[in-house]
Amino acid sequence: MSSSSLSAFSSFPQIGIIMGSQSDWATMQHTAQVLTSLDIGFEIRIVSAHRTPDRLRDYALTAEERGLKVIIAGAGGAAHLPGMCAAWTHLPVLGVPVKSRILSGVDSLLSIVQMPAGIAVGTLAIGEAGAVNAALMAASILSLSSPGLTEKLKTWRAQQTHNVGETPS
């Protein structure tokens, strides 16, 4: 899926999806797909904590004034991105550990989840499951002030339940 084909890739995004590298898009596209299915506006950027530190600082410092409500940050390996992003903004930051080539994402998971006390990052599962659930968690956060979105989330879950067969095909 190309980022330009996502219908909720909006000019008034509520969710910021950032990732450390182009290589993370294969995982993070699943976040974008779920947000699209829930009709939640989002933006997508490649922002690396170590390769583009100034871009990360600018992105996080301007996120709130640009209308973002939640940031979802996917990164792999020594995955500083979610924690560094959270250090620059008071918005909720959800971290998605991307499956890495050498350590299969355990490195990503531990480096995101083990935030020292004082700066919070909500950490999801490694890989696609985490990317999907980050979108659902962000939607739940937004739904606290949006009854319409609560209904969309209930519908999404009901559809998921409906799709579970009683016997394997």
Ligand code: RP5
């Ligand atoms: C991290 O390094 C990125 O988040 C990515 O998961 C990982 C590898 O990046 P590439 O070498 O594929 O650009 O910064």
